[in-house]
Amino acid sequence: MNTLQICLWGLQIGAIYGLIALAFVLVYKATKVINFAQGSIVMLTIYLCHAVISLGTFPIWAGLLLSAGVAIGLGLAINRLFMHPLVGQPLIAPVMVTIALLGLIQGLCIMVWGDIGGCRNFDPLGISAGALHIGQIVLLKPHTLGFIVTLVLFGLCALFFKYAKLGLGMRATAEDHQVAKVLGVPVMFVFAAVWALATLISLVAGFILGSMNGLELGIWQIGIKAIAVAIIGGLDSIPGALIAGLMVGVLEQLAGAYIDPYIGGGLMDVFPLIIMCIIIYFRPYGLFGLERIERV
Amino acid sequence: MLAINNIEVKYSDIILVLRGVSLEVPDEEIVSLMGNNGAGKTTTLKAISGMLATELGKVTEGSIMFNGKRIENGDAEVTVGLGIAQVMEGRRTLEHLTVEENLRVGGYKVSGDAKKNLERVYGYFPRLRDVRNSTAGYCSGGEQQMLVIGRGLMARPTLMLLDEPSLGLAPLLVEEIFGILKSINQGAKTALLLVEQNALAALSLANYGYVMENGRVVLDGAAEKLKNNEDIKEFYLGLNEVGKRKSYREVKHYRRRKRWLG
Numbered sequence: 214m215n216t217l218q219i220c221l222w223g224l225q226i227g228a229i230y231g232l233i234a235l236a237f238v239l240v241y242k243a244t245k246v247i248n249f250a251q252g253s254i255v256m257l258t259i260y261l262c263h264a265v266i267s268l269g270t271f272p273i274w275a276g277l278l279l280s281a282g283v284a285i286g287l288g289l290a291i292n293r294l295f296m297h298p299l300v301g302q303p304l305i306a307p308v309m310v311t312i313a314l315l316g317l318i319q320g321l322c323i324m325v326w327g328d329i330g331g332c333r334n335f336d337p338l339g340i341s342a343g344a345l346h347i348g349q350i351v352l353l354k355p356h357t358l359g360f361i362v363t364l365v366l367f368g369l370c371a372l373f374f375k376y377a378k379l380g381l382g383m384r385a386t387a388e389d390h391q392v393a394k395v396l397g398v399p400v401m402f403v404f405a406a407v408w409a410l411a412t413l414i415s416l417v418a419g420f421i422l423g424s425m426n427g428l429e430l431g432i433w434q435i436g437i438k439a440i441a442v443a444i445i446g447g448l449d450s451i452p453g454a455l456i457a458g459l460m461v462g463v464l465e466q467l468a469g470a471y472i473d474p475y476i477g478g479g480l481m482d483v484f485p486l487i488i489m490c491i492i493i494y495f496r497p498y499g500l501f502g503l504e505r506i507e508r509v
Numbered sequence: 510m511l512a513i514n515n516i517e518v519k520y521s522d523i524i525l526v527l528r529g530v531s532l533e534v535p536d537e538e539i540v541s542l543m544g545n546n547g548a549g550k551t552t553t554l555k556a557i558s559g560m561l562a563t564e565l566g567k568v569t570e571g572s573i574m575f576n577g578k579r580i581e582n583g584d585a586e587v588t589v590g591l592g593i594a595q596v597m598e599g600r601r602t603l604e605h606l607t608v609e610e611n612l613r614v615g616g617y618k619v620s621g622d623a624k625k626n627l628e629r630v631y632g633y634f635p636r637l638r639d640v641r642n643s644t645a646g647y648c649s650g651g652e653q654q655m656l657v658i659g660r661g662l663m664a665r666p667t668l669m670l671l672d673e674p675s676l677g678l679a680p681l682l683v684e685e686i687f688g689i690l691k692s693i694n695q696g697a698k699t700a701l702l703l704v705e706q707n708a709l710a711a712l713s714l715a716n717y718g719y720v721m722e723n724g725r726v727v728l729d730g731a732a733e734k735l736k737n738n739e740d741i742k743e744f745y746l747g748l749n750e751v752g753k754r755k756s757y758r759e760v761k762h763y764r765r766r767k768r769w770l771g
Binding site for chain 2: 301378382384385389390392394395398399400503
């Protein structure tokens with residue numbers, strides 16, 4: 214295996230980390246809630262998507278649209294049931310609730326889908342086995358699709374936050390809830406919209422992950438890596454999530470290929486956390502996190 | 510236009526902050542609200558704009574009427590739509606957004622031509638046009654104060670609530686900003702309710718004034734009349750009976766007692 218191949222794979226895996234980190238960052242930016250349940254939400258959306266698609270024989274695009282609707286509904290429900298009642302309370306309360314959600318969703322998935330369990334084939338697009346050959350380099354189809362979709366989604370997000378009215382309202386809310394409210398931004402609506410957006414992005418990420426590796430009840434663990442990625446990028450930076458995701462993906466794959474053989478393996482999975490510790494030591498706000506502006 | 514009738518405000522259902530406050534802002538007029546720290550001026554503004562709820566405060570008695578509609582304990586997002594814009598104390602810009610983005614957020618509730626709306630605000634504050642693409646958090650204090658006033662103006666209000674627009678600004682800047690406020694009042698036909706510590710500046714701009722102390726209105730009257738009130742002179746304008754600036758060279762001077770019931 215040559216280094217270029219490893220780097221390309223790393224970029225593709227990293228894009229998925231970036232995508233999940235994006236969902237995490239969106240929620241954090243607008244509501245300041247650190248969503249520890251992010252990984253399990255990815256898992257739940259993908260199992261729900263699987264359930265929706267195997268409901269009947271409708272065209273794949275209809276299944277995907279329906280799944281998207283379900284994911285948005287899930288986000289709205291989480292916001293309404295768990296987050297909304299805690300608005301105005303100390304931030305630790307909703308954060309603890311997300312930890313509870315993490316366990317709750319895992320249990321729910323095991324309860325409902327425990328019998329189909331791990332490694333069930335999930336390949337609605339029929340791309341899991343495919344690969345692109347470019348000279349010596351092999352690119353797996355679901356990974357490549359994930360990479361492209363991620364770039365597109367980040368691009369759309371950037372446009373949305375720059376030009377759309379709701380995007381601007383979200384940024385205002387992220388800065389200062391009180392000021393946003395006094396200017397007429399519907400803060401509660403923004404919270405709901407952010408959760409809906411985050412679960413929708415989780416669905417996309419989950420869909421790609423499922424197409425890569427099939428369904429498994431351990432998918433939620435990717436959330437831990439994604440949180441590390443989000444922290445490296447700077448908790449509230451959207452471009453930071455992408456760049457940190459790609460960086461972590463590449464470094465992780467390189468560590469797996471070049472260091473793991475000497476130490477007997479295992480470094481690859483903890484590598485993002487090691488990078489996080491190092492980066493936070495030098496840059497407490499992460500690579501691209503906003504520092505509080507203080508004029509001297 | 511705006512009439513506050515005998516309101517009582519409590520925080521957390523227990524801390525009584527306003528006790529029987531009544532005041533009125535007629536169409537297109539400038540009314541100033543003066544008083545010491547903790548007198549309840551800001552709370553009065555928040556009661557009008559509906560921001561009390563964010564601090565667990567509530568209007569428990571009385572009513573606030575705006576153009577014949579009751580708005581006490583309303584939602585701030587809705588109140589903006591009715592035409593009341595509050596400019597909060599302390600130059601609360603959205604720091605990481607640019608000046609122009611800040612202004613656009615101010616126009617969130619207004620449908621229609623945002624460009625024209627922006628141009629109107631730049632008309633009042635030409636300085637903002639020069640810094641339109643800079644990050645708001647790095648602007649100077651004067652620019653930030655202009656920005657938050659301009660941002661309030663973006664909502665096309667018929668009544669603006671201004672909380673201490675002169676706070677921490679150089680006298681020349683205060684004069685400039687008050688001049689602009691005057692032209693907003695005349696040009697845009699916007700009524701202003703001005704909370705100020707700087708009584709001299711406030712009274713020279715306003716048509717009418719109220720003085721608050723310990724959560725109630727203790728004195729009110731036309732601005733000219735208030736300027737000549739002996740108590741106002743002594744306690745807010747720093748003048749003595751003869752109309753001269755108080756001199757501390759004559760060490761022995763008798764502290765005047767307020768003639769109103771606080």
